[in-house]
Amino acid sequence: MINDIATLLLALLLCHALLLTHLLSVRRTVLGRRPEIRLLLLASLAMSCGDLLMMLRGQLPGPFWLVLSNSVIAAGARLMSVSARCLLVGRGLCRIDLTCWLAGSVGMMVLVALKLPYSWIVSWVSLWLTLLLLPALLLLMHHGRRSERALRMVLGGCVICLLSTLTRAVEPHLAAQEPVSLLQPASPLSGWLFLAMTFGAFSIQFGLLMASFERSAAQLEQMATTDGLTGCLNRGATRALVGHEIERSRREQRPLALVLLDLDHFKRINDDHGHAAGDAVLQGFAQAVRSRLRQSDIFGRMGGEEFCVVLPSTDRAGAHEVVDALRREIERMTVTPPGGAGRLRVTVSAGTVVFDPLVERLTPSADQLFARADVLLYRAKHAGRNQVQTSGWVSLTPV
Numbered sequence: 001m002i003n004d005i006a007t008l009l010l011a012l013l014l015c016h017a018l019l020l021t022h023l024l025s026v027r028r029t030v031l032g033r034r035p036e037i038r039l040l041l042l043a044s045l046a047m048s049c050g051d052l053l054m055m056l057r058g059q060l061p062g063p064f065w066l067v068l069s070n071s072v073i074a075a076g077a078r079l080m081s082v083s084a085r086c087l088l089v090g091r092g093l094c095r096i097d098l099t100c101w102l103a104g105s106v107g108m109m110v111l112v113a114l115k116l117p118y119s120w121i122v123s124w125v126s127l128w129l130t131l132l133l134l135p136a137l138l139l140l141m142h143h144g145r146r147s148e149r150a151l152r153m154v155l156g157g158c159v160i161c162l163l164s165t166l167t168r169a170v171e172p173h174l175a176a177q178e179p180v181s182l183l184q185p186a187s188p189l190s191g192w193l194f195l196a197m198t199f200g201a202f203s204i205q206f207g208l209l210m211a212s213f214e215r216s217a218a219q220l221e222q223m224a225t226t227d228g229l230t231g232c233l234n235r236g237a238t239r240a241l242v243g244h245e246i247e248r249s250r251r252e253q254r255p256l257a258l259v260l261l262d263l264d265h266f267k268r269i270n271d272d273h274g275h276a277a278g279d280a281v282l283q284g285f286a287q288a289v290r291s292r293l294r295q296s297d298i299f300g301r302m303g304g305e306e307f308c309v310v311l312p313s314t315d316r317a318g319a320h321e322v323v324d325a326l327r328r329e330i331e332r333m334t335v336t337p338p339g340g341a342g343r344l345r346v347t348v349s350a351g352t353v354v355f356d357p358l359v360e361r362l363t364p365s366a367d368q369l370f371a372r373a374d375v376l377l378y379r380a381k382h383a384g385r386n387q388v389q390t391s392g393w394v395s396l397t398p399v
Protein backbone atom coordinates (compact mmCIF):
# COMPACT_ATOMS: atom_id res chain seq x y z
CA MET A 1 0.00 0.00 0.00
CA ILE A 2 1.36 3.43 -0.95
CA ASN A 3 0.56 6.45 1.16
CA ASP A 4 0.47 9.24 -1.35
CA ILE A 5 0.58 12.46 0.70
CA ALA A 6 -1.14 14.53 -2.02
CA THR A 7 -4.14 12.15 -1.95
CA LEU A 8 -4.14 12.12 1.87
CA LEU A 9 -4.09 15.92 1.82
CA LEU A 10 -7.14 16.05 -0.43
CA ALA A 11 -9.00 13.55 1.80
CA LEU A 12 -8.00 15.61 4.83
CA LEU A 13 -9.28 18.82 3.27
CA LEU A 14 -12.62 17.18 2.38
CA CYS A 15 -13.04 15.76 5.92
CA HIS A 16 -12.20 19.11 7.53
CA ALA A 17 -14.60 20.89 5.19
CA LEU A 18 -17.31 18.37 6.14
CA LEU A 19 -16.71 18.85 9.86
CA LEU A 20 -16.67 22.62 9.39
CA THR A 21 -20.00 22.52 7.53
CA HIS A 22 -21.50 20.45 10.33
CA LEU A 23 -20.20 22.81 13.03
CA LEU A 24 -21.50 25.83 11.10
CA SER A 25 -24.91 24.23 10.74
CA VAL A 26 -25.26 23.78 14.54
CA ARG A 27 -23.79 27.14 15.53
CA ARG A 28 -27.16 28.65 16.53
CA THR A 29 -28.23 25.63 18.59
CA VAL A 30 -27.53 24.89 22.28
CA LEU A 31 -24.54 22.82 21.20
CA GLY A 32 -23.18 25.45 18.82
CA ARG A 33 -23.28 28.16 21.49
CA ARG A 34 -20.99 26.20 23.81
CA PRO A 35 -17.55 27.89 24.05
CA GLU A 36 -15.57 24.72 23.30
CA ILE A 37 -17.62 24.16 20.14
CA ARG A 38 -16.93 27.73 18.97
CA LEU A 39 -13.22 27.08 19.48
CA LEU A 40 -13.53 23.78 17.65
CA LEU A 41 -15.22 25.57 14.77
CA LEU A 42 -12.28 28.00 14.58
CA ALA A 43 -9.84 25.06 14.78
CA SER A 44 -11.64 23.29 11.98
CA LEU A 45 -11.66 26.48 9.89
CA ALA A 46 -7.91 26.94 10.44
CA MET A 47 -7.25 23.28 9.58
CA SER A 48 -9.30 23.51 6.37
CA CYS A 49 -7.47 26.71 5.31
CA GLY A 50 -4.12 25.10 6.20
CA ASP A 51 -4.92 22.01 4.09
CA LEU A 52 -5.95 24.25 1.17
CA LEU A 53 -2.75 26.29 1.43
CA MET A 54 -0.71 23.07 1.43
CA MET A 55 -2.49 21.98 -1.73
CA LEU A 56 -1.94 25.37 -3.40
CA ARG A 57 1.79 25.21 -2.72
CA GLY A 58 2.74 25.81 -6.38
CA GLN A 59 0.66 28.98 -6.67
CA LEU A 60 2.50 30.95 -3.99
CA PRO A 61 6.19 31.78 -3.42
CA GLY A 62 7.88 28.77 -1.70
CA PRO A 63 9.07 30.25 1.63
CA PHE A 64 5.94 32.35 2.05
CA TRP A 65 3.75 29.31 1.42
CA LEU A 66 5.76 27.20 3.87
CA VAL A 67 5.44 29.68 6.76
CA LEU A 68 1.82 30.60 6.08
CA SER A 69 0.42 27.07 5.64
CA ASN A 70 2.25 25.68 8.68
CA SER A 71 1.30 28.69 10.83
CA VAL A 72 -2.38 28.25 9.95
CA ILE A 73 -2.24 24.51 10.73
CA ALA A 74 -0.42 25.25 14.01
CA ALA A 75 -3.18 27.75 14.90
CA GLY A 76 -5.71 24.97 14.30
CA ALA A 77 -3.75 22.60 16.57
CA ARG A 78 -3.61 25.16 19.38
CA LEU A 79 -7.32 25.92 19.01
CA MET A 80 -8.07 22.19 19.34
CA SER A 81 -5.97 22.11 22.49
CA VAL A 82 -7.75 25.20 23.88
CA SER A 83 -11.14 23.67 23.06
CA ALA A 84 -10.22 20.64 25.21
CA ARG A 85 -9.00 22.94 27.99
CA CYS A 86 -12.22 24.94 27.82
CA LEU A 87 -14.28 21.76 28.23
CA LEU A 88 -12.15 20.46 31.09
CA VAL A 89 -11.40 23.58 33.15
CA GLY A 90 -13.53 26.29 31.52
CA ARG A 91 -10.55 28.39 30.38
CA GLY A 92 -10.79 29.79 26.85
CA LEU A 93 -8.21 31.51 24.65
CA CYS A 94 -5.59 33.51 26.53
CA ARG A 95 -2.40 35.47 25.82
CA ILE A 96 -0.10 32.47 26.35
CA ASP A 97 -1.83 30.62 23.50
CA LEU A 98 -1.13 33.49 21.13
CA THR A 99 2.47 33.80 22.40
CA CYS A 100 3.21 30.07 21.86
CA TRP A 101 1.79 30.19 18.37
CA LEU A 102 3.55 33.45 17.46
CA ALA A 103 6.92 32.26 18.84
CA GLY A 104 6.76 29.13 16.67
CA SER A 105 5.77 31.13 13.61
CA VAL A 106 8.59 33.65 14.08
CA GLY A 107 11.07 30.80 14.68
CA MET A 108 10.00 29.24 11.42
CA MET A 109 10.44 32.52 9.54
CA VAL A 110 13.99 32.71 10.91
CA LEU A 111 14.78 29.13 9.79
CA VAL A 112 13.39 29.86 6.32
CA ALA A 113 15.29 33.18 6.12
CA LEU A 114 18.51 31.38 7.10
CA LYS A 115 17.83 28.92 4.25
CA LEU A 116 18.35 25.91 6.54
CA PRO A 117 17.74 22.45 5.00
CA TYR A 118 14.12 21.32 4.73
CA SER A 119 14.71 18.56 7.32
CA TRP A 120 15.33 21.23 10.01
CA ILE A 121 12.12 22.99 9.11
CA VAL A 122 10.22 19.67 9.40
CA SER A 123 11.74 19.12 12.86
CA TRP A 124 10.86 22.66 13.96
CA VAL A 125 7.24 22.38 12.80
CA SER A 126 6.86 18.93 14.38
CA LEU A 127 8.22 20.07 17.76
CA TRP A 128 6.11 23.22 17.56
CA LEU A 129 2.94 21.13 16.98
CA THR A 130 3.95 18.85 19.87
CA LEU A 131 4.24 21.81 22.24
CA LEU A 132 0.94 23.26 21.07
CA LEU A 133 -0.93 20.00 21.77
CA LEU A 134 0.92 18.94 24.93
CA PRO A 135 -1.18 21.03 27.38
CA ALA A 136 -4.33 19.25 26.18
CA LEU A 137 -2.73 15.85 26.79
CA LEU A 138 -1.60 16.81 30.32
CA LEU A 139 -5.04 18.22 31.21
CA LEU A 140 -6.80 15.15 29.82
CA MET A 141 -4.57 12.85 31.86
CA HIS A 142 -5.32 14.91 34.98
CA HIS A 143 -9.06 15.63 34.60
CA GLY A 144 -10.23 13.37 31.77
CA ARG A 145 -11.18 10.33 33.87
CA ARG A 146 -13.78 12.28 35.84
CA SER A 147 -15.34 13.79 32.72
CA GLU A 148 -17.19 12.67 29.59
CA ARG A 149 -16.44 9.25 28.11
CA ALA A 150 -15.81 10.72 24.65
CA LEU A 151 -12.75 12.49 26.09
CA ARG A 152 -10.98 9.12 25.95
CA MET A 153 -11.16 9.47 22.17
CA VAL A 154 -9.59 12.93 22.50
CA LEU A 155 -6.87 11.54 24.78
CA GLY A 156 -6.15 8.73 22.30
CA GLY A 157 -6.00 11.28 19.46
CA CYS A 158 -3.55 13.45 21.40
CA VAL A 159 -1.27 10.48 22.13
CA ILE A 160 -1.27 9.45 18.44
CA CYS A 161 -0.61 13.03 17.30
CA LEU A 162 2.20 13.60 19.77
CA LEU A 163 3.92 10.28 19.03
CA SER A 164 3.71 11.01 15.29
CA THR A 165 4.97 14.59 15.57
CA LEU A 166 7.87 13.52 17.80
CA THR A 167 8.84 10.74 15.38
CA ARG A 168 8.48 13.15 12.48
CA ALA A 169 10.85 15.57 14.22
CA VAL A 170 13.72 13.02 14.01
CA GLU A 171 12.71 10.96 10.95
CA PRO A 172 14.12 13.26 8.18
CA HIS A 173 17.57 13.26 9.87
CA LEU A 174 17.73 9.45 9.86
CA ALA A 175 16.70 9.07 6.20
CA ALA A 176 19.34 8.37 3.57
CA GLN A 177 18.48 11.44 1.52
CA GLU A 178 17.31 14.96 2.32
CA PRO A 179 13.54 15.49 1.88
CA VAL A 180 12.61 18.15 -0.67
CA SER A 181 9.06 19.03 0.39
CA LEU A 182 6.02 17.57 2.14
CA LEU A 183 4.96 15.96 -1.13
CA GLN A 184 8.42 14.56 -1.85
CA PRO A 185 9.39 12.92 1.45
CA ALA A 186 12.70 11.21 2.09
CA SER A 187 11.18 7.87 3.17
CA PRO A 188 7.83 6.00 3.02
CA LEU A 189 7.59 6.45 6.82
CA SER A 190 6.65 10.11 6.21
CA GLY A 191 3.42 9.03 4.53
CA TRP A 192 2.51 6.78 7.48
CA LEU A 193 3.31 9.53 9.97
CA PHE A 194 1.15 11.96 8.00
CA LEU A 195 -1.70 9.41 8.08
CA ALA A 196 -1.27 8.89 11.83
CA MET A 197 -1.35 12.65 12.47
CA THR A 198 -4.48 12.97 10.37
CA PHE A 199 -6.14 10.14 12.26
CA GLY A 200 -5.09 11.64 15.62
CA ALA A 201 -6.33 15.13 14.70
CA PHE A 202 -9.73 13.75 13.68
CA SER A 203 -9.97 11.69 16.86
CA ILE A 204 -9.42 14.88 18.83
CA GLN A 205 -11.96 16.88 16.86
CA PHE A 206 -14.73 14.26 16.78
CA GLY A 207 -14.04 13.35 20.42
CA LEU A 208 -14.42 17.00 21.46
CA LEU A 209 -17.66 17.28 19.51
CA MET A 210 -19.05 14.14 21.16
CA ALA A 211 -17.83 15.16 24.63
CA SER A 212 -19.46 18.56 24.28
CA PHE A 213 -22.66 16.89 23.13
CA GLU A 214 -22.51 14.55 26.17
CA ARG A 215 -22.00 17.56 28.47
CA SER A 216 -24.98 19.50 27.06
CA ALA A 217 -27.22 16.43 27.20
CA ALA A 218 -26.30 15.91 30.89
CA GLN A 219 -26.90 19.60 31.65
CA LEU A 220 -30.27 19.60 29.89
CA GLU A 221 -31.27 16.47 31.80
CA GLN A 222 -30.26 18.09 35.07
CA MET A 223 -32.17 21.27 34.22
CA ALA A 224 -35.25 19.19 33.42
CA THR A 225 -35.22 17.40 36.79
CA THR A 226 -33.70 19.92 39.22
CA ASP A 227 -34.99 23.08 40.87
CA GLY A 228 -32.59 25.88 39.97
CA LEU A 229 -32.86 27.81 43.26
CA THR A 230 -32.45 25.04 45.83
CA GLY A 231 -30.78 22.25 43.85
CA CYS A 232 -33.57 19.84 44.95
CA LEU A 233 -35.42 17.64 42.49
CA ASN A 234 -38.29 19.50 40.84
CA ARG A 235 -41.97 18.61 41.13
CA GLY A 236 -42.12 16.35 38.05
CA ALA A 237 -39.02 14.36 38.95
CA THR A 238 -40.19 13.96 42.58
CA ARG A 239 -43.62 12.68 41.59
CA ALA A 240 -42.09 10.20 39.16
CA LEU A 241 -39.77 8.85 41.86
CA VAL A 242 -42.60 8.57 44.40
CA GLY A 243 -44.49 6.24 42.04
CA HIS A 244 -41.36 4.15 41.66
CA GLU A 245 -40.78 4.00 45.45
CA ILE A 246 -44.40 2.92 46.14
CA GLU A 247 -43.95 0.01 43.76
CA ARG A 248 -40.65 -0.93 45.38
CA SER A 249 -42.17 -0.71 48.84
CA ARG A 250 -45.01 -3.06 47.79
CA ARG A 251 -42.65 -5.55 46.15
CA GLU A 252 -40.14 -5.60 49.00
CA GLN A 253 -42.84 -5.38 51.71
CA ARG A 254 -41.14 -2.43 53.39
CA PRO A 255 -42.79 0.71 54.75
CA LEU A 256 -42.52 4.03 52.94
CA ALA A 257 -42.98 7.52 54.37
CA LEU A 258 -43.96 10.55 52.31
CA VAL A 259 -43.62 13.97 53.95
CA LEU A 260 -44.91 17.35 52.75
CA LEU A 261 -43.08 20.25 54.39
CA ASP A 262 -44.30 23.84 54.17
CA LEU A 263 -42.54 26.88 55.63
CA ASP A 264 -44.73 28.87 58.03
CA HIS A 265 -45.71 32.45 57.22
CA PHE A 266 -43.15 32.56 54.46
CA LYS A 267 -45.01 35.40 52.76
CA ARG A 268 -44.05 37.65 55.69
CA ILE A 269 -40.34 37.05 55.02
CA ASN A 270 -40.77 38.16 51.42
CA ASP A 271 -42.94 41.12 52.43
CA ASP A 272 -40.70 42.32 55.30
CA HIS A 273 -37.22 41.54 53.94
CA GLY A 274 -37.61 41.21 50.17
CA HIS A 275 -37.63 38.38 47.66
CA ALA A 276 -33.84 37.85 47.81
CA ALA A 277 -34.10 37.19 51.55
CA GLY A 278 -36.94 34.74 50.85
CA ASP A 279 -34.75 32.96 48.32
CA ALA A 280 -31.89 32.76 50.85
CA VAL A 281 -34.27 31.20 53.40
CA LEU A 282 -35.43 28.62 50.84
CA GLN A 283 -31.80 27.76 50.04
CA GLY A 284 -30.84 27.56 53.73
CA PHE A 285 -33.85 25.37 54.45
CA ALA A 286 -33.04 23.02 51.56
CA GLN A 287 -29.42 22.74 52.68
CA ALA A 288 -30.41 22.01 56.29
CA VAL A 289 -32.89 19.30 55.27
CA ARG A 290 -30.49 17.73 52.76
CA SER A 291 -27.74 17.49 55.34
CA ARG A 292 -29.97 15.37 57.61
CA LEU A 293 -31.25 12.94 54.98
CA ARG A 294 -29.79 9.61 53.87
CA GLN A 295 -28.42 9.06 50.36
CA SER A 296 -31.42 6.86 49.57
CA ASP A 297 -34.01 9.47 50.64
CA ILE A 298 -35.70 11.68 48.04
CA PHE A 299 -35.94 15.44 48.49
CA GLY A 300 -37.87 17.64 46.07
CA ARG A 301 -39.38 21.11 45.83
CA MET A 302 -43.06 20.90 44.95
CA GLY A 303 -43.37 24.64 44.31
CA GLY A 304 -43.12 27.91 46.28
CA GLU A 305 -42.24 27.10 49.88
CA GLU A 306 -43.55 23.52 49.79
CA PHE A 307 -41.12 20.58 49.76
CA CYS A 308 -41.45 16.81 49.74
CA VAL A 309 -39.29 14.18 51.42
CA VAL A 310 -39.62 10.45 50.76
CA LEU A 311 -38.13 8.09 53.33
CA PRO A 312 -37.90 4.50 52.03
CA SER A 313 -37.89 1.63 54.56
CA THR A 314 -39.11 3.92 57.34
CA ASP A 315 -42.06 3.03 59.58
CA ARG A 316 -44.53 5.40 61.22
CA ALA A 317 -42.65 5.92 64.49
CA GLY A 318 -39.30 6.28 62.68
CA ALA A 319 -40.71 8.75 60.16
CA HIS A 320 -42.30 10.88 62.87
CA GLU A 321 -39.03 10.97 64.79
CA VAL A 322 -36.98 11.95 61.70
CA VAL A 323 -39.41 14.65 60.56
CA ASP A 324 -39.81 16.11 64.05
CA ALA A 325 -36.00 16.26 64.37
CA LEU A 326 -35.97 18.13 61.06
CA ARG A 327 -38.62 20.53 62.33
CA ARG A 328 -36.55 21.24 65.47
CA GLU A 329 -33.44 21.78 63.38
CA ILE A 330 -35.26 24.33 61.20
CA GLU A 331 -36.58 26.05 64.30
CA ARG A 332 -32.97 26.53 65.50
CA MET A 333 -31.67 27.56 62.06
CA THR A 334 -30.87 31.19 61.28
CA VAL A 335 -30.35 32.60 57.78
CA THR A 336 -28.38 35.75 56.97
CA PRO A 337 -29.96 37.32 53.89
CA PRO A 338 -27.58 38.66 51.20
CA GLY A 339 -26.52 42.22 52.06
CA GLY A 340 -29.16 42.39 54.76
CA ALA A 341 -28.65 43.08 58.44
CA GLY A 342 -29.81 40.61 61.07
CA ARG A 343 -30.66 36.98 60.94
CA LEU A 344 -33.91 35.43 59.85
CA ARG A 345 -35.67 32.56 61.56
CA VAL A 346 -38.34 30.30 60.13
CA THR A 347 -40.43 27.34 61.21
CA VAL A 348 -41.92 24.48 59.22
CA SER A 349 -45.10 22.40 59.35
CA ALA A 350 -45.19 18.84 58.05
CA GLY A 351 -47.71 16.19 57.07
CA THR A 352 -46.27 12.66 57.06
CA VAL A 353 -48.11 9.69 55.64
CA VAL A 354 -46.69 6.18 55.97
CA PHE A 355 -47.62 3.25 53.77
CA ASP A 356 -46.77 -0.08 55.38
CA PRO A 357 -47.54 -3.03 53.03
CA LEU A 358 -47.43 -5.44 55.99
CA VAL A 359 -50.27 -3.59 57.74
CA GLU A 360 -52.27 -2.07 54.86
CA ARG A 361 -53.33 -4.29 51.98
CA LEU A 362 -54.45 -1.44 49.75
CA THR A 363 -51.52 0.03 47.77
CA PRO A 364 -51.98 3.76 47.16
CA SER A 365 -51.12 5.64 44.00
CA ALA A 366 -48.67 8.55 44.19
CA ASP A 367 -51.58 11.00 43.89
CA GLN A 368 -53.43 9.35 46.77
CA LEU A 369 -50.34 9.45 48.98
CA PHE A 370 -49.74 13.13 48.17
CA ALA A 371 -53.41 13.97 48.85
CA ARG A 372 -53.23 12.24 52.24
CA ALA A 373 -49.99 14.02 53.18
CA ASP A 374 -51.64 17.30 52.14
CA VAL A 375 -54.54 16.69 54.52
CA LEU A 376 -52.07 16.05 57.34
CA LEU A 377 -50.11 19.20 56.47
CA TYR A 378 -53.34 21.19 56.53
CA ARG A 379 -54.05 19.79 60.01
CA ALA A 380 -50.55 20.79 61.19
CA LYS A 381 -51.09 24.35 59.91
CA HIS A 382 -54.48 24.64 61.56
CA ALA A 383 -53.28 23.18 64.84
CA GLY A 384 -50.87 26.13 65.20
CA ARG A 385 -47.96 25.47 62.71
CA ASN A 386 -44.38 24.40 63.60
CA GLN A 387 -45.47 20.81 64.11
CA VAL A 388 -45.63 17.40 62.44
CA GLN A 389 -48.81 15.37 61.83
CA THR A 390 -48.16 11.70 61.05
CA SER A 391 -50.54 8.94 60.06
CA GLY A 392 -50.80 5.61 58.29
CA TRP A 393 -52.09 5.54 54.73
CA VAL A 394 -55.47 3.87 55.31
CA SER A 395 -56.12 4.79 58.94
CA LEU A 396 -55.97 8.53 59.40
CA THR A 397 -55.24 8.18 63.12
CA PRO A 398 -52.42 10.56 63.99
CA VAL A 399 -49.41 9.37 65.98
Ligand SMILES: Nc1nc2c(ncn2[C@@H]2O[C@H](COP(=O)(O)OP(=O)(O)OP(=O)(O)O)[C@@H](O)[C@H]2O)c(=O)[nH]1
Pocket residue numbers: 229262263264265266267268270274275276277278279282303304305381385
Ligand atom coordinates in the same frame (compact mmCIF):
# COMPACT_ATOMS: atom_id res chain seq x y z
N1 LIG B 1 -38.57 34.40 47.68
C1 LIG B 1 -39.37 33.51 47.11
N2 LIG B 1 -40.67 33.47 47.44
C2 LIG B 1 -41.46 32.56 46.86
C3 LIG B 1 -40.96 31.64 45.92
N3 LIG B 1 -41.98 30.85 45.52
C4 LIG B 1 -43.10 31.28 46.20
N4 LIG B 1 -42.79 32.30 47.02
C5 LIG B 1 -43.64 33.07 47.90
O1 LIG B 1 -44.04 32.24 48.99
C6 LIG B 1 -45.21 32.85 49.59
C7 LIG B 1 -46.14 31.76 50.05
O2 LIG B 1 -47.15 32.38 50.77
P1 LIG B 1 -48.41 31.61 51.32
O3 LIG B 1 -48.85 30.55 50.35
O4 LIG B 1 -49.44 32.61 51.72
O5 LIG B 1 -47.88 30.80 52.57
P2 LIG B 1 -47.25 31.28 53.94
O6 LIG B 1 -47.08 32.76 54.02
O7 LIG B 1 -46.02 30.48 54.16
O8 LIG B 1 -48.35 30.86 54.97
P3 LIG B 1 -48.60 29.42 55.59
O9 LIG B 1 -48.12 28.40 54.59
O10 LIG B 1 -50.07 29.34 55.80
O11 LIG B 1 -47.84 29.34 56.86
C8 LIG B 1 -45.78 33.78 48.53
O12 LIG B 1 -45.59 35.11 48.95
C9 LIG B 1 -44.95 33.49 47.29
O13 LIG B 1 -44.74 34.67 46.51
C10 LIG B 1 -39.57 31.71 45.58
O14 LIG B 1 -39.02 30.94 44.77
N5 LIG B 1 -38.81 32.64 46.19
